[in-house]
Amino acid sequence: xxxxxxxxxxxxxxxSLLEDQVVCLDRSLSYDRPIPLSEIxxxxxxxxxxxxxxxxxxxxxxxxxxxxxxxxxxxxFKPPSAVIPAGQPIVLPRASxxxxxxxxxxxxxxxxxxxxxxxxxxxxxxxxxxANDVTARDLQKKDGLFGRAKGFDSFAxxxxxxxxxxxDPGNLAIRTLVNGxxxxxxxTSDMIFSVAELVSFISRVMTLYPGDVVLTGTPPGIGPxxxxxxxxIEIAGVGVLxxxxxxxEETGAGELIQ
Numbered sequence: 606x607x608x609x610x611x612x613x614x615x616x617x618x619x620x621s622l623l624e625d626q627v628v629c630l631d632r633s634l635s636y637d638r639p640i641p642l643s644e645i646x647x648x649x650x651x652x653x654x655x656x657x658x659x660x661x662x663x664x665x666x667x668x669x670x671x672x673x674x675x676x677x678x679x680x681x682f683k684p685p686s687a688v689i690p691a692g693q694p695i696v697l698p699r700a701s702x703x704x705x706x707x708x709x710x711x712x713x714x715x716x717x718x719x720x721x722x723x724x725x726x727x728x729x730x731x732x733x734x735x736a737n738d739v740t741a742r743d744l745q746k747k748d749g750l751f752g753r754a755k756g757f758d759s760f761a762x763x764x765x766x767x768x769x770x771x772x773d774p775g776n777l778a779i780r781t782l783v784n785g786x787x788x789x790x791x792x793t794s795d796m797i798f799s800v801a802e803l804v805s806f807i808s809r810v811m812t813l814y815p816g817d818v819v820l821t822g823t824p825p826g827i828g829p830x831x832x833x834x835x836x837x838i839e840i841a842g843v844g845v846l847x848x849x850x851x852x853x854e855e856t857g858a859g860e861l862i863q
Contacts, residue, residue, distance in 0.1 A: 656683040662822025691765035701741035707823035711736035723801040732769035735846035791824025
């Protein structure tokens with residue numbers, strides 16, 4: 606099932622996607638008919654308390670950036686304010702001269718998860734989505750830390766929906782296209798730490814709550830974005846996430862849809 610978070614008139618709710626319409630999943634709202642897509646506003650599919658990310662979690666990406674394969678996951682955070690839906694612009698901040706795309710498989714939690722063994726993780730996952738771990742690469746190198754480089758508003762596009770039926774998250778083709786040109790191409794089978802291993806590791810540090818997101822790393826081929834670009838993240842069996850790219854100084858840029 607494909608689950609979206611939408612706004613219709615003055616109400617925000619989760620809905621299932623059915624061709625060119627959605628069906629409200631909140632019975633308390635008493636919607637008695639499907640709603641055409643033309644009548645809804647797409648929201649980020651999640652409203653997380655935190656977005657936990659894995660650094661250098663593809664073997665081929667580690668080789669690309671000259672990093673050794675870590676012996677345990679290396680994690681960092683993106684703030685919830687960085688999350689935007691499909692279709693909303695990625696805003697290039699004036700503070701950075703180079704902003705990169707990074708295609709990633711997003712794991713969306715469905716149940717509280719704390720100290721879960723890898724073989725118990727699946728019961729806590731609601732589904733999967735496409736994500737773009739947008740990164741101010743120059744600031745990442747300058748700071749030596751990820752907080753500023755990864756944390757700007759609009760630097761966590763996720764969507765367009767949550768796919769709840771993914772048979773094997775460890776065997777999914779993933780790629781990035783910029784203006785129709787393939788820039789990244791890989792497969793989640795290249796992950797150093799599997800989804801179950803990552804979520805288990807994180808759950809031994811902090812409680813993951815329903816709606817929290819785990820970003821699982823990016824394949825090789827990272828590169829810069831420019832104002833006017835369209836960046837497209839494709840994950841087989843999960844979805845397609847498309848966002849335009851604008852400069853911060855453009856009128857209206859940075860208005861987030863939450």
